[in-house]
Each structure stands twice: as structure tokens, then as C-alpha cells.
Amino acid sequence: MPAWLDQLRESSADVVERALQSLVSVRNRHRGAGAAIVWDDHGMLVTNAHVVGRSRVHAFFADGREAEAETLAVDKDLDLAALRVGLQPLQPIARGDARRLRPGDWVYALGHPWGVQGAATGGVVIGAGSDLPELSNGDRDWLVVGLHLRPGHSGGPVIDACGRLVGLNTLMTGPDIGAAIPVHVLEAFIHEVVGA
Amino acid sequence: MTTTLEDLSRALAAAVEEGGKSVVRVEGRRRLPASGIAWSDDGVIITAHHVLERDEGITVGLPDGTEAEASVVGRDPSTDTALLRVQGKHLQPAAWADDSSARVGHLVLALGRPSDTVLATLGIVSALGDAWRTPAGGSVDRFFQTDVVMYPGFSGGPLVDASGHALGLNSSALARGISLTIPAATLRKVAESLLRHGRIQRGYLGVGAQPVRLPEEIASKAGQATGLMLASVEPGSPAGSGGLLLGDVLISLDGVPLRGMEDLLQALSTDRVGKTVEVGILRGGQMSSQKVRIEERKKEG
Numbered sequence: 001m002p003a004w005l006d007q008l009r010e011s012s013a014d015v016v017e018r019a020l021q022s023l024v025s026v027r028n029r030h031r032g033a034g035a036a037i038v039w040d041d042h043g044m045l046v047t048n049a050h051v052v053g054r055s056r057v058h059a060f061f062a063d064g065r066e067a068e069a070e071t072l073a074v075d076k077d078l079d080l081a082a083l084r085v086g087l088q089p090l091q092p093i094a095r096g097d098a099r100r101l102r103p104g105d106w107v108y109a110l111g112h113p114w115g116v117q118g119a120a121t122g123g124v125v126i127g128a129g130s131d132l133p134e135l136s137n138g139d140r141d142w143l144v145v146g147l148h149l150r151p152g153h154s155g156g157p158v159i160d161a162c163g164r165l166v167g168l169n170t171l172m173t174g175p176d177i178g179a180a181i182p183v184h185v186l187e188a189f190i191h192e193v194v195g196a
Numbered sequence: 197m198t199t200t201l202e203d204l205s206r207a208l209a210a211a212v213e214e215g216g217k218s219v220v221r222v223e224g225r226r227r228l229p230a231s232g233i234a235w236s237d238d239g240v241i242i243t244a245h246h247v248l249e250r251d252e253g254i255t256v257g258l259p260d261g262t263e264a265e266a267s268v269v270g271r272d273p274s275t276d277t278a279l280l281r282v283q284g285k286h287l288q289p290a291a292w293a294d295d296s297s298a299r300v301g302h303l304v305l306a307l308g309r310p311s312d313t314v315l316a317t318l319g320i321v322s323a324l325g326d327a328w329r330t331p332a333g334g335s336v337d338r339f340f341q342t343d344v345v346m347y348p349g350f351s352g353g354p355l356v357d358a359s360g361h362a363l364g365l366n367s368s369a370l371a372r373g374i375s376l377t378i379p380a381a382t383l384r385k386v387a388e389s390l391l392r393h394g395r396i397q398r399g400y401l402g403v404g405a406q407p408v409r410l411p412e413e414i415a416s417k418a419g420q421a422t423g424l425m426l427a428s429v430e431p432g433s434p435a436g437s438g439g440l441l442l443g444d445v446l447i448s449l450d451g452v453p454l455r456g457m458e459d460l461l462q463a464l465s466t467d468r469v470g471k472t473v474e475v476g477i478l479r480g481g482q483m484s485s486q487k488v489r490i491e492e493r494k495k496e497g
Contacts, residue, residue, distance in 0.1 A: 004200055011199035104212035104305060106205035124305075126210060126347055127315035133228050133348040146317045146345050159409035161205035176345045 015163040016108060016120045021155060022093035023110050025060040026083070028053055035111040035156030036083065037165065038090045039190060045083040045103050046186055047075045047155030048170055052081045058184065059085050062118065069180060073193040078140075079170055081179065082193045093157060096145045096164030098182035101125045107145055111156030123147030128182060130164060134173045142179050143167040147177035208267035208318065212305060216314030217299060218290035219307050219353055221257030222266075222280070224248040228441060231308040232256065232280065232352030234287035238450060241280040241287070243352035243385055245271045246369040248278050256282050261312065270390035274334025275378060276367045277388045290354060292380045293361035295338075300324060303358045304342055306366050306375070309348025319344030319375075326464075331413030334396075340364055340377035365436065389466050399464030400493035402433020407456045408445060414478055422455045423447045423478060438488030440475065447483065464490065 001009075021057055024036040034051030036059065038044075045059060057069040069083040101107075103124045113119050126144040135142050145158060149172045158167035158180045167180030198206075205272060218234040222243045232243035248254065256266045262285070270281035299305075302321045307314055315430060323341040340355060345369045353464040354362040355377040361419065364377035389396050405424040415421050423445040429435050440446075446454045449463045450473035 007200035008204060011201040014199075015201060100211065102209035103216075103307075103314055104205075104208035104210075104318070106201065106208060124316060124318040126317055127313060129309040129313065131313070132315075133310045144315075146347075161199070161202045174345065174347075174433075177347065 011140050012122070014098065015161065019093060019108070019110055019157060019159045019163050020118050020120070021091040023062055025112055025117060026051060026057050026155065027060070028057045033112055033115055033152060034154045035152065035169070036149065037155070037157050037168070038092050038126060039082075040092050041088070041090055043085045043087060043090060044190070045069060045071065045085065045170065046070075046190065047081050047083065049076050049079045049081045049166065051155040052083065055081060059083065060082070061087070062091070076187030078181065078185065078189060080168070080189045082190060093159075093165045095165060095183055095187075096160050096162065096166045097184065098128050098141075098166040099184060101128055101143070101160065101166060103127050106161045107147070107158050107166065109147055109153055109156060109158050109180075111150060111169055113152045114151035115152055121147045121149075123176075126177065134177060141182050141185055143182045144173070144174055145178050145180060147178055148176055153178070197221055202308040208305070211356060211358055212307060212314060212316040212359035213463070215290070215305070215307050215354060215356035215362065215463070216290045216309070217259050219259065219309045219314050220287075221309045221311070222256040222352055223257070224250060224435055228349045229257070229310050230349055230351045231310065233352070233354045233362060234289050235279070236289050238286060239282040239285050240269065240387070241266065241282065242387060243278055243280060244365065244367050244369065244477065245273050245276045245278040245350050246367075249484035254280065256280065257309065257312065258285060259309075259314070266363065269395070272334060272386050272390065272396045274330055274374070275382060275386055276330075276334075276369050277365065277383065277386050278376065279387055286369050290362040291360070293363050295379060295381050298324065298340060298363055304340075304344060304363065305356050306342070306344040306350055306353065307356055308345060308347060308350035308353040310347075315350075317345045317347055317350075329458065329461065335382075335465065337379050339382075340476050341356065341407060342375050342377060346375050385466065397466045397469045398491040398493040399466075399468050400434060400482060401431035401460070401464060401488070401490065402435045403440065405446060405457065409461055410447075410478065411447070413482070414483065417483065418447050418453070418476075420427055420447070420453045420455050422452050424457065426459060432457040432489050434488050438475070438476070439486045441479070443479075445478040446475060447475055447478055464493075
């Protein structure tokens with residue numbers, strides 16, 4: 001194998017390995033399993049509203065620890081939820097900026113597709129912004145990625161080539177097209193939660 | 197220091213940015229807008245025929261964010277391509293990759309501009325097709341089949357290589373279920389014909405024919421096992437005026453072997469319209485040739 005290909009292979013694995021430390025598996029009685037992300041080192045997790053529902057949520061961490069999570073806030077329109085667990089220390093994910101991504105940029109989605117724990121899938125950014133086909137109401141920003149999102153990816157991170165969080169896996173608009181909520185929308189949501 | 201992965205990411209995004217300078221939005225149908233490729237700097241754009249549901253009121257969105265009214269130069273439904281022209285706008289024509297450079301397994305990107313910004317999907321070249329006759333009767337040179345996802349509005353946009361150079365035009369309407377790219381060689385022929393005549397000229401001979409097995413001696417001399425026996429010759433047609441007779445077996449046209457009907461249809465291409473060509477025949481057991489002037493087929497029969 002040429003040296004550069006080995007470097008590509010290893011840098012890809014490094015980025016995924018690091019981000020997986022911040023990936024959480026969440027379960028509740030009614031909705032089965034989904035994913036969540038460690039947001040900060042005070043026990044804040046973010047995920048999709050459709051992953052948590054109303055009932056109690058149990059969170060499982062990459063290092064094997066688990067805890068009951070308290071639901072801090074749910075925004076069904078944005079499809080976002082903030083949870084808190086009483087565990088320390090946790091590994092928060094590094095944050096990037098989806099607005100600085102360009103179409104063609106390499107990204108990964110992490111999650112638990114079909115219940116497979118801590119799985120990664122790769123692809124490229126198709127586009128970002130509020131004016132994208134098939135995401136009709138142009139009143140909010142999306143990050144659209146060309147990769148295989150499956151049930152169980154919801155609430156998991158989309159990360160860039162540096163391993164920084166750029167979005168939250170939320171829905172599929174085609175067999176190989178996923179739509180993620182960009183990180184700046186997550187930040188605004190969390191700001192509301194913390195500020196309130 | 198950046199990792200190889202970051203380099204890859206940056207290089208792919210740079211290819212999109214480069215290729216995207218020649219990708220325009222084409223608004224010519226009720227639903228979603230489609231895409232087009234800047235063909236020349238004086239305002240010619242190549243796009244897919246099926247995304248133009250009308251001939252009037254077509255708007256083009258340019259990479260610089262401005263819009264312009266476009267007129268239809270011509271269409272070739274048989275290859276699902278069409279040419280548009282915008283007036284008074286400078287376009288950056290696509291940089292075309294070397295036709296023969298693409299290999300199965302190469303990284304490629306499909307680009308489109310259904311809204312203001314350029315969008316991209318990544319894949320690889322899955323197969324290089326042979327020259328192909330489309331269901332609508334068009335002839336396509338070696339085409340590309342890829343596994344890129346055709347995002348909504350990508351029809352009429354380019355397939356580009358890893359440096360952002362265009363390989364062809366993506367069409368989702370020519371064949372079902374696969375992403376098919378019409379190569380630059382075909383686009384050049386179609387564009388040339390549409391710019392000159394406003395349509396694709398097809399050659400007309402005026403015969404009905406069926407494939408027949410050639411006698412062994414003739415077959416070995418001609419290097420082909422079959423020819424086309426004339427079952428009818430229209431009076432006054434190029435074939436009739438050129439001295440072809442009922443019962444003649446066509447062996448070649450302008451040096452192209454005629455083994456079956458497909459060969460004859462291929463041979464009656466745009467570039468032979470108006471030309472006088474040698475038709476090799478077998479008549480009364482003897483090989484000879486006749487000069488025939490190929491005319492333009494006026495209407496589909």
C-alpha cells in the first residue's frame with residue numbers, strides 16, 4: 001500500500017475513533033434505540049426529539065457506563081432534545097461549523113444503524129443552507145449529506161474530516177441521502193435551554 | 197499540519213468549486229428546476245431535453261447569482277440533450293477532461309444547481325458502456341455508468357473528475373434505474389448539429405432490407421458473414437437514384453461493414469448527410485459498388 005493511502009486509512013480511523021467516544025446510545029420503553037451526543041462536560045446530551053419521546057431515557061456510553069437521563073427540553077418543531085446525566089467525566093465532542101463546509105467535503109455519520117452499536121458511514125456534503133430541494137419550507141437550515149442513514153442513526157453526529165461535530169443525523173430524504181440539523185442550530189437551541 | 201483525510205476533503209470540495217463555475221440552473225419545467233452546463237463563453241448552455249417542458253419562458257440561473265432569459269437553440273430527444281442560449285452574459289465554459297481518460301473505479305462527482313448554490317454527490321465510474329443506440333433512436337458514444345446519487349435537480353448537470361473537469365452530461369431519463377452520463381464526444385456532435393441546423397440530421401437511403409447470410413466465398417472476401425438484402429427500394433429515393441435494385445445485398449456503406457440493420461442506422465449519421473458515398477453490394481454473385489448520395493430524413497416514418 002502506498003504511504004499516502006495508509007495515511008488516509010489511518011487518519012480516517014483516528015477521526016472516527018475519537019468521535020465515537022462522544023457517541024451515546026439512548027433507549028426508552030416505547031421507541032427503542034437511538035443515538036445522542038455528549039455536548040459538554042456537565043452531563044448535557046443532545047439528540048432528536050423523536051428519539052426520546054416523553055418517557056424516561058436510559059443512556060449508554062462508549063466506555064460501558066450507563067445512567068438515567070433527565071429530559072431538560074424538547075423542541076418538536078426543530079426535532080431536538082436536550083438531556084442531562086449525572087456522570088463525570090464525559091468526553092464532549094469537538095464542534096465545527098456546518099456553514100463553512102463546502103459541497104464535496106468529506107463527512108461521517110455515527111450512530112447505531114439497525115441496532116449495531118457505534119457504527120460509522122462516510123460520504124460527502126451535497127449541500128447546506130435553507131434552499132435545498134425536497135426540504136420544502138425554506139425557513140430553516142439543513143446539512144444534506146450523501147451517505148447511508150438508517151434507523152438508529154437518528155440523534156447521532158455528522159462529523160467533518162477533522163472529527164468536529166457539524167450536524168445531527170435527523171432524517172433521510174432518499175436511499176443514500178441524509179439530512180442533518182447543522183451545529184449552529186443545535187447551539188442556538190442549547191443556548192435557549194441553558195439561558196431559560 | 198493537515199491529515200491526508202483533510203487533504204482529500206479539501207481536494208474534493210475544490211473540484212466541486214472548480215466544476216461548479218460552469219454549472220447553471222435551468223428553469224424550464226413546473227416542478228423542480230434542473231441543471232445545465234455552460235458550453236461556450238458567448239452564452240450557449242447544454243442541458244437535458246426532458247427538463248425543458250416548454251420552449252418559451254425559460255430562465256437560467258448563473259453561478260454569479262444573476263438570472264437570464266434563455267431561448268432554445270434546438271433539442272435532440274434521441275440523446276436527451278438540448279441547447280439553450282442566453283444573450284449578453286459571459287459564461288465560463290466547462291473545462292472538458294480528455295475523453296479517453298476515464299477508467300472504471302475512478303472517483304467522480306455529479307454536480308447540479310437546482311437552487312442558488314452548486315451541490316455535489318460522490319461516486320465512482322461503474323462501467324464504460326460501448327457505443328449505444330438509445331430507445332429513442334439516438335446514437336451515444338462510449339458512455340459512463342456511475343454509482344453517483346442523482347440528487348433532485350441534477351439532470352442536465354455535469355459528471356466531473358477529481359480535478360473538476362467535465363466528463364459528460366448526467367441524464368436520469370435515458371435509461372431507468374441507473375445514472376448514465378452522455379460523453380463529451382456525443383455532446384460535441386449534437387451541439388455542432390443543433391447550432392448549425394437547429395436539429396439533428398439523420399441520413400436517408402430509402403430502402404427496406406433484411407439481414408442475410410453471405411455465400412462463403414464472398415463472406416471470406418468481405419470479412420463479414422452477413423449483409424442486408426434489399427426487400428424494397430423507394431422510387432426517387434437516394435437508393436433508387438443511385439442505382440440500387442431490389443435483391444441487391446448491401447455489404448458496406450462508406451467503408452462501414454453492414455452486418456445488420458443496426459449498422460445501417462448507425463452509418464446513416466449526421467456527418468454523411470449530403471455526402472456521396474460508395475455502397476458495396478453483392479449483385480448476381482458479383483461484388484461491386486454504387487455511388488449513392490445520402491439525403492436528410494425529413495420526418496420520422
